[in-house]
Amino acid sequence: xxxxxxxxxxxxxxxxxxxxxxxxxxxxxxxxxxxxxxxxxxxxxxxxxxxxxxxxxxxxxxxxxxxxxxxxxxxxxxxxxxxxxxxxxxxxxxxxxxxxxxxxxxxxxxxxxxxxxxxxxxxxxxxxxxxxxxxxxxxxxxxxxxxxxxxxxxxxxxxxxx
Amino acid sequence: xxxxxxxxxxxxxxxxxxxxxxxxxxxxxxxxxxxxxxxxxxxxxxxxxxxxxxxxxxxxxxxxxxxxxxxxxxxxxxxxxxxxxxxxxxxxxxxxxxxxxxxxxxxxxxxxxxxxxxxxxxxxxxxxxxxxxxxxxxxxxxxxxxxxxxxxxxxxxxxxxxxxxxxxxxxxxxxxxxxxxxxxxxxxxxxxxxxxxxxxxxxxxxxxxxxxxxxxxxxxxxxxxxxxxxxxxxxxxxxxxxxxxxxxxxxxxxxxxxxxxxxxxxxxxxxxxxxxxxxxxxxxxxxxxxxxxxxxxxxxxxxxxxxxxxxxxxxxxxxxxxxxxxxxxxxxxxxxxxxxxxxxxxxxxxxxxxxxxxxxxxxxxxxxxxxxxxxxxxxxxxxxxxxxxxxxxxxxxxxxxxxxxxxxxxxxxxxxxxxxxxxxxxxxxxxxxxxxxxxxxxxxxxxxxxxxxxxxx
Numbered sequence: 302x303x304x305x306x307x308x309x310x311x312x313x314x315x316x317x318x319x320x321x322x323x324x325x326x327x328x329x330x331x332x333x334x335x336x337x338x339x340x341x342x343x344x345x346x347x348x349x350x351x352x353x354x355x356x357x358x359x360x361x362x363x364x365x366x367x368x369x370x371x372x373x374x375x376x377x378x379x380x381x382x383x384x385x386x387x388x389x390x391x392x393x394x395x396x397x398x399x400x401x402x403x404x405x406x407x408x409x410x411x412x413x414x415x416x417x418x419x420x421x422x423x424x425x426x427x428x429x430x431x432x433x434x435x436x437x438x439x440x441x442x443x444x445x446x447x448x449x450x451x452x453x454x455x456x457x458x459x460x461x462x463x
Numbered sequence: 464x465x466x467x468x469x470x471x472x473x474x475x476x477x478x479x480x481x482x483x484x485x486x487x488x489x490x491x492x493x494x495x496x497x498x499x500x501x502x503x504x505x506x507x508x509x510x511x512x513x514x515x516x517x518x519x520x521x522x523x524x525x526x527x528x529x530x531x532x533x534x535x536x537x538x539x540x541x542x543x544x545x546x547x548x549x550x551x552x553x554x555x556x557x558x559x560x561x562x563x564x565x566x567x568x569x570x571x572x573x574x575x576x577x578x579x580x581x582x583x584x585x586x587x588x589x590x591x592x593x594x595x596x597x598x599x600x601x602x603x604x605x606x607x608x609x610x611x612x613x614x615x616x617x618x619x620x621x622x623x624x625x626x627x628x629x630x631x632x633x634x635x636x637x638x639x640x641x642x643x644x645x646x647x648x649x650x651x652x653x654x655x656x657x658x659x660x661x662x663x664x665x666x667x668x669x670x671x672x673x674x675x676x677x678x679x680x681x682x683x684x685x686x687x688x689x690x691x692x693x694x695x696x697x698x699x700x701x702x703x704x705x706x707x708x709x710x711x712x713x714x715x716x717x718x719x720x721x722x723x724x725x726x727x728x729x730x731x732x733x734x735x736x737x738x739x740x741x742x743x744x745x746x747x748x749x750x751x752x753x754x755x756x757x758x759x760x761x762x763x764x765x766x767x768x769x770x771x772x773x774x775x776x777x778x779x780x781x782x783x784x785x786x787x788x789x790x791x792x793x794x795x796x797x798x799x800x801x802x803x804x805x806x807x808x809x810x811x812x813x814x815x816x817x818x819x820x821x822x823x824x825x826x827x828x829x830x831x832x833x834x835x836x837x838x839x840x841x842x843x844x845x846x847x848x849x850x851x852x853x854x855x856x857x858x859x860x861x862x863x864x865x866x867x868x869x870x871x872x873x874x875x876x877x878x879x880x881x882x883x884x885x886x887x888x889x890x891x892x893x894x895x896x897x898x899x900x901x902x903x904x905x906x907x908x909x910x911x912x913x914x915x916x917x918x919x920x
Binding site for chain 2: 367368370371372374375376377378
């Protein structure tokens with residue numbers, strides 16, 4: 302059993318990292334953790350009514366969930382679990398704690414993909430790079446079909462370039 | 464009976480029964496009260512009279528004064544004081560006073576009693592004074608009963624009569640008021656026929672049931688109008704499509720028959736005619752398919768279909784028609800469990816729908832690379848077909864499901880504009896979704912989503 306941490310921005314294209322990671326870990330039972338970096342509001346009322354599952358579900362589009370399902374079905378025997386989590390820390394130490402807390406074994410990041418972080422979100426790649434855990438970069442060609450939209454088709458169309 | 468009259472009747476009955484109930488209650492209660500009150504007055508008279516007649520002189524004067532001043536004479540008032548009779552004399556007394564024996568006996572036993580004969584009221588008490596026992600009987604006519612109660616009764620009856628009229632008017636008004644919008648809708652809808660389908664019902668801005676009904680009618684009219692429009696377009700397009708080969712057949716035949724010709728000329732002409740006739744045949748067959756898929760009259764048999772097998776079959780079919788095609792099957796996202804690859808559907812129809820899309824992709828990209836990918840989420844099987852062809856102009860993409868519509872950049876290619884409508888109908892029949900997105904000159908991406916049939920392994 303192996304636990305793998307992958308950054309995400311809830312776009313379907315970013316899930317190609319997951320595909321790449323799963324190909325690399327072929328034959329191993331894997332716990333996948335998708336992580337999204339966000340600075341949470343520190344207003345007292347926001348904290349009072351904060352619910353992580355609810356917040357996560359507002360971040361995920363229906364297509365993203367579907368794409369995750371497709372991947373889960375594809376790698377049914379390989380994926381032991383696929384969870385989505387938030388990283389809300391401010392420094393490298395917090396990130397290391399996060400890794401320890403989830404007992405992560407390996408990191409995977411996209412090489413050239415630019416994350417499109419939403420409101421209050423931040424890019425996690427620097428934390429990944431500075432971490433001491435083994436890290437693999439995944440490269441794929443950006444989809445040449447300039448659909449401009451977050452389409453489920455993206456998951457299919459860039460597949461062979463991995 | 465009209466619901467309008469029904470409502471009038473119902474309202475009238477409800478109102479009237481309530482009024483009658485109230486009136487009856489009031490009448491009964493006041494009659495009762497007037498009885499009780501009158502007996503009490505008689506009793507007071509009996510007591511004062513007995514006091515005046517039987518008590519010693521001392522304070523009689525005061526009582527007499529009170530009686531004369533405050534107790535007016537009742538109509539037909541009669542007072543009789545008699546020593547309490549015993550034994551047989553009770554009956555004799557009773558006869559003399561014209562009251563039943565029972566009445567006197569009750570007075571003797573209980574000290575007081577009341578009795579009424581028609582409008583004559585009797586009250587009696589037993590009175591003991593200076594060691595002797597007396598019965599004091601007072602009788603009088605109840606003026607209040609005869610006059611007031613009768614007056615009350617007449618009053619109530621006339622009130623009921625007036626309220627009948629009122630209730631009728633009110634319920635008529637209410638039913639009219641509530642049925643007016645319905646009536647309006649009926650007249651309005653009657654005015655609408657196939658010639659003026661653009662007419663709509665007026666919808667009030669209140670959100671009541673009737674405006675919802677009107678809105679529903681309007682929505683239905685919208686759909687009807689759209690359907691009419693499509694039908695009209697379809698017929699004109701179809702006849703135009705069928706006319707073209709027919710015209711060339713007729714023209715060819717006309718020309719060849721105008722004068723005697725050589726045998727090879729005849730052959731050429733007949734070959735042309737045959738080609739055109741084949742085109743016609745293709746078109747009518749496509750038309751038939753469209754009709755079969757778009758109307759639910761015929762029950763289509765649904766069975767277990769494996770989508771990966773379907774895609775392979777479609778590729779084989781397309782290989783025959785476009786031998787130069789470059790179809791690339793991408794099964795990299797194929798789910799591990801075959802359960803997730805089975806849909807409930809009709810294989811022929813799905814085959815037709817999918818091959819339409821794939822053939823379009825090959826045709827409009829001049830046999831460039833066409834990629835077919837397959838994947839499954841938890842509820843849907845997703846087939847993505849992507850080409851690198853001419854694409855669809857952005858402002859025309861909303862018409863692609865109209866039968867016989869062909870995008871403006873398709874003139875170089877042969878086709879009838881029936882494929883995609885058929886595909887859409889088939890996918891709809893299977894409760895699926897068809898998504899087409901395109902960038903002009905870069906290609907088209909078609910996503911077909913079909914619900915997973917819940918087949919166990």
